Amino acid sequence: MTDAKPAKRAPVRRRRPRSYWALRIGIGLLVFYVAVALLSFVWTPYDALTPGVGDGYDAPSWAFPLGTDRLGADMLSRLMVGARYDLGIAFTAVAIALTIGTIIGVLAGYHGGALDTAVMRGVEIFQAFPGLLFAMLVVQAVGAGIVNVILVLSFVGIPDYLRLARAEIRAKKDWQYAEAARLTGNLPWRVAFRHLLPNSVGPLLAFTSINAAFAALVTASLGFLGLGLGPNVPEWGNMIARGQDGVMTGEWWVSFFPGLAILGLTGGLYLMGDALADLTDPRRRR
Amino acid sequence: MLDQPLLQVRGLKKTFPIDGGRRLVAVDGVDLEIKAGETLALVGESGSGKSTVARCIVRLVEPTGGDVVIGGDSILGLQPSRLVGVYRRIQMVFQDPNASLNPRMSVRQVLEEPLHLHLYLLRSERDARVRELIEMVGLTPAHLDRYPHELSGGQRQRVGIARAIAVSPEIVILDEPTSSLDVSIRGQILDLLLELQERLHLAYLFITHDLQVVQHVAHRVAVMYLGGIVETGPTKELFADPRHPYTRALLSAAPVARWGVKRTRTRLSGEISSAIDPPDACRLAGRCPFARPSCSDARPPLTDIGGGRAVACPVVIERIPT
Amino acid sequence: MSDALLEIEDYSGAFVGETGELTPVLHGVSYRLKTGMMTAVVGESGSGKSLVALSILGIQPPAFERSSGRMLFRGSDLLELDERAMQGIRGAEISMVFQDARAALNPVFTVGRQLADVWQLQHGGSRRAAMTQAIEALRRVSIPEPERRALQYPHQFSGGMAQRAMIAMASLICEPSLLILDEPTTGLDVTIQSDIMELIVELSRTRGLTTCLITHDLGVVAETCQEVVVMNAGRVVETGSAEAIFTRPSDGYTQRLLSASQLVEAA
Numbered sequence: 001m002t003d004a005k006p007a008k009r010a011p012v013r014r015r016r017p018r019s020y021w022a023l024r025i026g027i028g029l030l031v032f033y034v035a036v037a038l039l040s041f042v043w044t045p046y047d048a049l050t051p052g053v054g055d056g057y058d059a060p061s062w063a064f065p066l067g068t069d070r071l072g073a074d075m076l077s078r079l080m081v082g083a084r085y086d087l088g089i090a091f092t093a094v095a096i097a098l099t100i101g102t103i104i105g106v107l108a109g110y111h112g113g114a115l116d117t118a119v120m121r122g123v124e125i126f127q128a129f130p131g132l133l134f135a136m137l138v139v140q141a142v143g144a145g146i147v148n149v150i151l152v153l154s155f156v157g158i159p160d161y162l163r164l165a166r167a168e169i170r171a172k173k174d175w176q177y178a179e180a181a182r183l184t185g186n187l188p189w190r191v192a193f194r195h196l197l198p199n200s201v202g203p204l205l206a207f208t209s210i211n212a213a214f215a216a217l218v219t220a221s222l223g224f225l226g227l228g229l230g231p232n233v234p235e236w237g238n239m240i241a242r243g244q245d246g247v248m249t250g251e252w253w254v255s256f257f258p259g260l261a262i263l264g265l266t267g268g269l270y271l272m273g274d275a276l277a278d279l280t281d282p283r284r285r286r
Numbered sequence: 287m288l289d290q291p292l293l294q295v296r297g298l299k300k301t302f303p304i305d306g307g308r309r310l311v312a313v314d315g316v317d318l319e320i321k322a323g324e325t326l327a328l329v330g331e332s333g334s335g336k337s338t339v340a341r342c343i344v345r346l347v348e349p350t351g352g353d354v355v356i357g358g359d360s361i362l363g364l365q366p367s368r369l370v371g372v373y374r375r376i377q378m379v380f381q382d383p384n385a386s387l388n389p390r391m392s393v394r395q396v397l398e399e400p401l402h403l404h405l406y407l408l409r410s411e412r413d414a415r416v417r418e419l420i421e422m423v424g425l426t427p428a429h430l431d432r433y434p435h436e437l438s439g440g441q442r443q444r445v446g447i448a449r450a451i452a453v454s455p456e457i458v459i460l461d462e463p464t465s466s467l468d469v470s471i472r473g474q475i476l477d478l479l480l481e482l483q484e485r486l487h488l489a490y491l492f493i494t495h496d497l498q499v500v501q502h503v504a505h506r507v508a509v510m511y512l513g514g515i516v517e518t519g520p521t522k523e524l525f526a527d528p529r530h531p532y533t534r535a536l537l538s539a540a541p542v543a544r545w546g547v548k549r550t551r552t553r554l555s556g557e558i559s560s561a562i563d564p565p566d567a568c569r570l571a572g573r574c575p576f577a578r579p580s581c582s583d584a585r586p587p588l589t590d591i592g593g594g595r596a597v598a599c600p601v602v603i604e605r606i607p608t
Numbered sequence: 609m610s611d612a613l614l615e616i617e618d619y620s621g622a623f624v625g626e627t628g629e630l631t632p633v634l635h636g637v638s639y640r641l642k643t644g645m646m647t648a649v650v651g652e653s654g655s656g657k658s659l660v661a662l663s664i665l666g667i668q669p670p671a672f673e674r675s676s677g678r679m680l681f682r683g684s685d686l687l688e689l690d691e692r693a694m695q696g697i698r699g700a701e702i703s704m705v706f707q708d709a710r711a712a713l714n715p716v717f718t719v720g721r722q723l724a725d726v727w728q729l730q731h732g733g734s735r736r737a738a739m740t741q742a743i744e745a746l747r748r749v750s751i752p753e754p755e756r757r758a759l760q761y762p763h764q765f766s767g768g769m770a771q772r773a774m775i776a777m778a779s780l781i782c783e784p785s786l787l788i789l790d791e792p793t794t795g796l797d798v799t800i801q802s803d804i805m806e807l808i809v810e811l812s813r814t815r816g817l818t819t820c821l822i823t824h825d826l827g828v829v830a831e832t833c834q835e836v837v838v839m840n841a842g843r844v845v846e847t848g849s850a851e852a853i854f855t856r857p858s859d860g861y862t863q864r865l866l867s868a869s870q871l872v873e874a875a
Contacts, residue, residue, distance in 0.1 A: 176386035179346050183378050184449065185370045185403035198390050331797035468652040469824060470868045495798065502871040539802040541827030543869035545854035549831075554799060556752065557766055 019278040026209070026272025033265055037083035044077035048234050057251045067253040069243065075253065078234040079261055085235040086265065089146065090216040093153035098208055100154070101161025102197070108162070109169030110192040116166070123159045131156040132218055139227045149228050153215050164207055168200035202280025209273030213266040220262050236262050290358065291319040292489050293343070293376070293457050298352035300338050310562050312338040314513035315352070317588070318491070322456060325483065325490040327504035327521070329497065331536070333558050334510040336493050340459050343491070344378055345369060356457070374404050377450040381462040383442035387434040393420070393445050394430040400452040415452075422485075423448040424478055440471040444478065451482060457489045464499060476503055497540045501525055506594070509533050512561055512569040515588055519595030529597045531574045568599070576601050612640035612680075613786055613818045619660060619677030623669075630673070634659060637677070637844055639837040641786065646812060646819040648829040648850070650865070651839035657822050660839075661788050663687075665704055666694045681786075700730055703778040707791040709770035713762035719773050720746070720758025727781050745776040749807055768800035772807065779811050787812065788820045793828065805832055826869040830854055838862045 046053045051071035058068040066075035108119040138152045169192060172178060181195045182188070222228035223237025231238070236258040243254030295318040301309040313335040320326045330336040341347040343354050345361065354361050361372050380386035387396060397416045401407055407415065417427050423444040434442055443463060450458050460479065464472040480503060482488060492504055500507055501521060508518040509532065517530040528534045534552040542549070554573040568574070571581040578601060588598045597603060619637040622630040634656045641647050651657040662668045664679060664686065679686040686697065706712045714722055723742035728735065739758070746754035749772040762770060771792060779787055789808065793801040809832050812819040821833060829836060829850065836853040838846045838861065846859040857863045 176380050176382060177388045180378075180380060180386045180446075180449070181388065181399075182346065183344060183373050184400045185373050185453075186399075187366055187370065195388055199388070331799065469826075470652060470864060473868045473871065476871070497798070498869075498871045535799055539799040541802065541805075541825070541831055543826035543830055543854075543866065545830055545851055547830065551802065557768060557800065558797075 019275045022271045023275035023279065026268045026270075026275060029264055029268025030272065033083055033087055033268070036080055037087050040077075040080035040084055044074075044080050046074035046077045048073065048077040048081040049232070057246060057254070059251075060253055066257045067251075069239070069254050070246065070251075075257055078239060079236070079257060082234045082236045082239060082258065082261070085146075085229070085233065086216055086219055086237075086262070089150055089153065089219045090212055093150045093215050093219075094157060094208060094212045096150070096154035097157030097211070098161050098204070101158040102165040102204065104158075105162035105165025106169050106192050106197055107189075109166035110173055110188060110196070112170075119162070120166075123162060127159050131214075132221060135218055135222060136225065136227055139222060144228055144230070146229060149219065149222060153218060156218070157211055157215060160207070160211060161204070164204060165197075165200065168203060169196050172196045172199060203277070206273050206276035206280060209269050209276055211273075213269035213273070216262065216265050216269070292322050292357060293318070293320040293491070294353075294355040295319075295339070295343060296353045296355070298339060298342055298354065299350045300335075300342055300347060301350050304562065308563050311513050311564055312561060313342065313349075314564075316510075316513075316515055318508060318515075320457065320489045320491055322489055323483070323487045324506070325492055325504045327492045327494060327500040327507045328510060329494060329500055329507055329536070330510035331495055331558065333512065333561065335513040335561075336495075336510050337461060339510075340378070340461050340491065340493050344373075344376060344459060370403070373455075374453050375455055376457045376459065377453075377455040378459040378461060379443070379446050379450045379463045382466050383439060383446045384434070384466070386446055387442060389434055392431055392433055393425075393437075396445060396449055397430075397452055400449060404453045419448045419452055422451070422482065424474075439467050440475060443467065443471075443475055447475075447478065447482070451486060451488070454486065455488070457491065459491045459493070461493045462495070463492075465494070465496065472499070479503065497525075497537060509536065512558065512564070514569060514585070514598065516570070516598045517596070518588070519593070523593060523595060529591070529595075529602050530599050531576050531602070532570050611642055613643045613682065614641040614664065614820075615678075615680040616640070616660065616664075617678045617680070619663065619674070619679065621663075621672055621674040621677075623671050624673050625671075632842070633672070634842045637839070637842070639844055639847055641818055641820050642835060643818050644816055645835055646809070646821060646833045647835040647837060648821045648823060648833040649837045649839060650823060650826060650829060652824055652865070654841065655839040656842040657839045658790055661704070661790055661820065661822050664788065665698055665702060666691075699726065699782045699784065701784055702786040702788065703782040703784040704788040704790065705771070705774050705778045705792050707794050709774040710762050710765065710767065712774060713765075713770060715762055718759050718761055719765065719770075723758070723773070723777050723781050726777060730782060741781065745780040746773060748780055749773070749776045749811075750803075751776075768796050768804060771796065771804055775804070775807060775811070779815065779817065783815075784817070786818045786820070788822070790822045791824070792821070794823070794825070801828070808832070826854075826866060838865070 051073045053074055054064055054068035054072040056068065056070055056072040058064050058072070060067045064074055064076070066079065068074055069078070104119060108116040135152045135156055139148060142148050173196065178191055178196055181191045186194065219228065219235070220237030223235040224241045226241060229235050229238065239258040240255045243258070246252070246254040295316060298313055298316040300313040301311050304310050316339055318326065328336045328339060338347060342349040349362060356372060356375055361369065364372065394416060397419050398412060401412050401415055416430065420427060420430055425441060425444055429437070429441065437445065463479070464475050467475060476499060479490070483490060494500060504521045506519065507521050507524050508515045509530065510516070511532045517524065517528070517533045524533070525537065528537050531552060532554070535554045538549050538551040553575065554570070556573050559569065559572055566585055567582040568586055571577050574581065581601070586598045586600050588596045589603055590596050591603060617638050619634055620632070621634045622632040624630060637656065637660055639649070649657045649661070659668060659672065666686070674687065677687065681697070681702070689697070713719065720739060720742045723745060724735070724738035727738040727741045743754045743758050746757055751757050751769060751772055765773065778784070792808065793804050796804065805828055808819070811817065821829070823829060833850050836848060836850050837844055838853065838859065840861045846853065846857065846862045853862060854866070857866055
């Protein structure tokens with residue numbers, strides 16, 4: 001008789017816990033930013049647009065936790081108001097790009113044929129230009145302003161969503177439940193939007209999160225290059241640009257804190273997107 | 287008028303273009319007829335084109351040629367919006383119940399959708415119909431709020447069947463409905479299908495490679511080989527006395543789960559030949575033990591031999607005393 | 609001494625889940641493979657029939673944890689052997705044919721080369737001699753034009769052809785004493801399936817192989833096997849001669865399985 005060996009083994013390690021942590025940090029950061037942006041509508045320590053509340057280039061102190069800029073405006077107040085701009089522009093642009101890109105992508109993917117070919121040629125030509133360069137050129141041409149920046153940003157984002165939605169639909173189009181849905185009496189567009197698209201929400205959501213990080217970065221880049229909004233608008237990229245001189249002379253906080261704000265926002269969105277991509281991977285689904 | 291077939295398929299043809307300008311001939315001139323309340327089994331091995339026939343009939347695949355007539359109306363060339371109406375009369379049960387149910391829809395949603403799309407029902411009527419359907423397929427209302435992954439394979443297939451009969455079609459195409467199930471479940475699903483046929487007077491086009499299933503459920507059989515029907519007839523007669531060399535080879539190859547059964551096999555040499563740009567010859571010519579030179583001259587037509595039977599083989603027809 | 613080449617005794621085990629919880633899947637499985645005979649292990653999905661077979665070769669999935677049992681092969685317990693010793697057993701003593709032959713072959717090497725490699729590994733000798741053996745083996749399993757076929761890649765083989773090549777590898781190239789076939793004809797067409805089964809029976813008879821056929825198809829069993837083991841939900845429910853199982857099944861599950869396999873009345 002052989003003795004029964006007791007089952008002794010550490011539980012099989014999975015990647016899941018790490019993904020959950022990344023997701024929690026990402027969502028935590030995002031909630032914090034949105035809360036700050038909302039708070040700025042009702043309360044800021046000082047008025048963000050009023051210069052001279054300090055003497056100019058005040059170092060961080062109890063009165064001005066993040067210091068003041070060259071003109072003596074409170075950095076914390078300006079950063080809080082800036083959250084409205086950066087988040088607002090990036091999220092609006094992403095929402096528009098997601099909606100338009102997905103609709104066109106689903107139609108092209110499901111319909112196939114000439115429509116698909118035409119759409120994809122257009123996308124390829126368009127994507128031959130780097131996104132940031134394109135955004136700069138267009139803003140330069142049509143002029144600055146919030147609406148223009150949002151439109152340009154969403155336009156730059158459309159091809160990515162389109163490609164993703166198209167790829168998702170094409171991969172699932174010949175699945176049996178899509179065929180079953182057609183025989184149930186669904187018209188083709190209904191099969192595409194009611195049956196196939198909901199099964200692609202995961203990848204789209206994950207990509208949206210990562211893409212929002214990119215949009216926030218481009219928003220700030222345009223501001224930094226002076227192409228986005230007016231010079232006095234407390235947009236973070238704008239603020240970094242205006243604080244550059246300070247960095248040379250030791251007033252680091254004027255550029256550093258807006259930079260940190262951008263890093264936190266994009267980092268949070270990336271973490272969240274990466275975790276979502278991981279968690280919604282169909283191979284991991286039960 | 288009474289005897290008019292419910293479903294008629296005439297000269298159905300489907301070719302797929304493949305690279306190099308060549309064509310894969312999946313279905314090459316298939317004729318079928320099904321009457322109300324009748325089961326026709328379409329039997330064949332992989333590559334025979336039996337599934338393509340089924341998918342052409344409901345236009346999941348667009349046929350290259352031929353015609354499909356349901357209750358006197360041709361359904362080829364109908365716009366998608368008109369086709370929806372056809373799907374009230376003809377429905378399909380798919381092979382893999384796991385893949386044919388949307389993972390994000392509960393059983394209730396699966397069953398409500400066809401009702402919603404085809405019938406104008408009050409909420410209470412719809413609820414009642416959904417409950418009636420789930421009980422008709424041997425499940426309980428408790429299953430309605432489950433999702434496909436919470437059901438067993440057999441239960442999923444029952445849901446697939448309930449979806450197909452939801453709008454009371456006249457014809458249901460069953461595409462290998464039991465081949466992904468365990469043997470013990472297979473019998474239960476077949477019994478359910480037989481029971482529903484009797485109760486609802488359904489006509490079935492039963493696509494399968496399982497000869498036992500054919501004998502169990504079908505009134506008539508059509509045997510397919512490489513895109514064409516080689517033999518057709520009433521199930522009992524065809525199984526008792528198969529004529530076409532391929533039918534004989536097929537029937538004699540099927541193992542029997544009984545002790546002491548001895549089979550005399552009709553053997554074909556080699557394996558199924560290619561369906562790419564096939565020559566105008568009997569598709570079995572290269573493998574057939576009874577082949578003679580004239581078999582390679584032209585493709586033999588399906589010829590009536592009486593008793594509702596037809597065979598596409600001049601060699602065996604000649605031997606039949608008249 | 610018993611006349612069994614392999615004896616499985618009280619083999620039990622469970623799958624270890626994500627969080628370490630155990631799901632028992634095998635409950636005291638015991639059966640014997642008699643020397644020179646063809647034994648069928650019959651069961652439906654979830655019966656554990658394949659898991660036991662994989663365990664014989666020590667290639668069970670890593671999440672499976674054994675809790676008890678022995679597998680006596682020629683009197684020594686396979687489960688106590690280390691990996692090195694197992695390597696010596698696999699192929700040379702026990703070989704296995706899987707359901708999906710094309711997936712079991714390496715797609716980047718020609719079929720002939722894969723057979724020749726195994727031959728050289730098992731028997732040594734020159735490359736040339738090994739290739740000759742590979743071609744002979746393919747000829748023996750009725751693959752037409754074996755010289756040409758040996759130079760082809762697995763994707764150029766049909767499913768039935770690839771299964772023949774796998775059988776050639778497992779029986780003729782490895783020359784084992786025990787051949788395990790895990791659903792070797794599932795997924796193949798009936799006509800091809802019958803030919804493959806005939807080949808298996810003929811090879812094991814002429815070579816005096818002990819064969820274990822794992823299958824869900826009682827039809828295949830009736831004509832080919834002498835002994836039958838019926839498994840259900842991780843347990844052996846009945847063992848006996850094929851004639852006994854088919855003519856007077858005693859267990860309720862065996863009876864149900866048998867009647868489910870006999871949809872058609874006897875002629």
